[in-house]
Amino acid sequence: xxxxxxxxxxxxxxxxxxxxxxxxxxxxxxxxxxxxxxxxxxxxxxxxxxxxxxxxxxxxxxxxxxxxxxxxxxxxxxxxxxxxxxxxxxxxxxxxxxxxxxxxxxxxxxxxxxxxxxxxxxxxxxxxxxxxxxxxxxxxxxxxxxxxxxxxxxxxxxxxxxxxxxxxxxxxxxxxxxxxxxxxxxxxxxxxxxxxxxxxxxxxxxxxxxxxxxxxxxxxxxxxxxxxxxxxxxxxxxxxxxxxxxxxxxxxxxxxxxxxxxxxxxxxxxx
Numbered sequence: 001x002x003x004x005x006x007x008x009x010x011x012x013x014x015x016x017x018x019x020x021x022x023x024x025x026x027x028x029x030x031x032x033x034x035x036x037x038x039x040x041x042x043x044x045x046x047x048x049x050x051x052x053x054x055x056x057x058x059x060x061x062x063x064x065x066x067x068x069x070x071x072x073x074x075x076x077x078x079x080x081x082x083x084x085x086x087x088x089x090x091x092x093x094x095x096x097x098x099x100x101x102x103x104x105x106x107x108x109x110x111x112x113x114x115x116x117x118x119x120x121x122x123x124x125x126x127x128x129x130x131x132x133x134x135x136x137x138x139x140x141x142x143x144x145x146x147x148x149x150x151x152x153x154x155x156x157x158x159x160x161x162x163x164x165x166x167x168x169x170x171x172x173x174x175x176x177x178x179x180x181x182x183x184x185x186x187x188x189x190x191x192x193x194x195x196x197x198x199x200x201x202x203x204x205x206x207x208x209x210x211x212x213x214x215x216x217x218x219x220x221x222x223x224x225x226x227x228x229x230x231x232x233x234x235x236x237x238x239x240x241x242x243x244x245x246x247x248x249x250x251x252x253x254x255x256x257x258x259x260x261x262x263x264x265x266x267x268x269x270x271x
Contacts, residue, residue, distance in 0.1 A: 048072050078103055099123070111135055129162075141165055157201040178203055191215045197233050197241065213242055227251070244268055 045062025048055055053072045055061050061072035077083045078091035084098035085091070096103040097110045108116040115121035115128040122133035129136075129145055136144040142162040143155035149165035156170040157163040157178055172180040179185040179192035179202045186192050186204035193214040194202040210218040217223040217230035217238040224230050224240035229251050231241045243251040250256040250263035257268035 080105060109133055134162075136162065137165060139165055139167055159195065159201040159203075161201075163201070173204060175206065176203055185209075194233075194237075194239060197231070197239075211240055213240055215240055246270075 043049070043062065045056055045060070047053065048060075049062030049065065049072065051065065051072060053061075055067035055070055055072055059067055061067045063072075065072040077085040078089065078094075078096075080090075080094065080096045080103050082103055084101055084103055088098040088101075090096040090098050090103040094103075095106060097106040098104075099110070106113050108114050109120065109122045109126070111123075111126055111133055113133055115131055115133055121128040126133040126135055127137075127144060134142065136142050137148065137150040137153075139150075139153055141164070143149055143157070143165055145162065147155040147157055147163060149155050153165045153167060154169045155163045156166050170178060172178045173184065173187050173190075175187075175190060186209070189206060190204040191207045191209045191212060192202050193205045193207075193212070195214050208215070210216045211223070211225050211228075213225075213228060217240055223238075227242060227244055228240040229243040229249065230238050231249070232238050241249070243249045244256065244258045244261075246258075246261060246268055248268055250266050250268055256263040260270070261268040262271045
């Protein structure tokens, strides 16, 4: 009887000791006490109350800081009122520009916005062109007015735009390619054409080298084809442009305008 009682006591002690050890081990594996719990009367968030520190285990931070992306006080970048992201960018989709390292709402003088009427028209790294501040001249940026780029860069002219600055000269002289700046402007059977007066973009199109609309005026007595006049343009080139039709310049000679039109102020219009 006494032996049986000793055996039962041993079994009770053995059963109660193992679970205590398991609880202790489980607590260690879980990382100990939660940092958000008060320990010995100290600040429960002493390790998560400064910007850049890891948030406490409960996803909160001390000192009134927010927990964002796992860090306390992490504010990100690119939003209005926050620092600019890498290389001076602000988030796409918001109307913001990077000025002095901060993303701010743009005003006059900012890229893509109107030039200022007073003081400097644009920020120092922008150029005022046709009333708008733009960035130009560097590799990958649009060409500056006059098809100019910085240093040894080349301007790839594009119709209706200022073009783009490239590190290598773009091809020229072939069909539908830009006109060459040196030597023959275009290859055989092609003529250099500027479709819009004052536009620096020109390309090689099939047809005569001179006398057609948008092409240089020919040498000799007949400089342009019928219905066209030789016009001196802003780039210093004389080109043939259509004339005599409604709201077009008057042609030279006896017949300045087409049937039913009259020349008034060098423009053909209704009588």
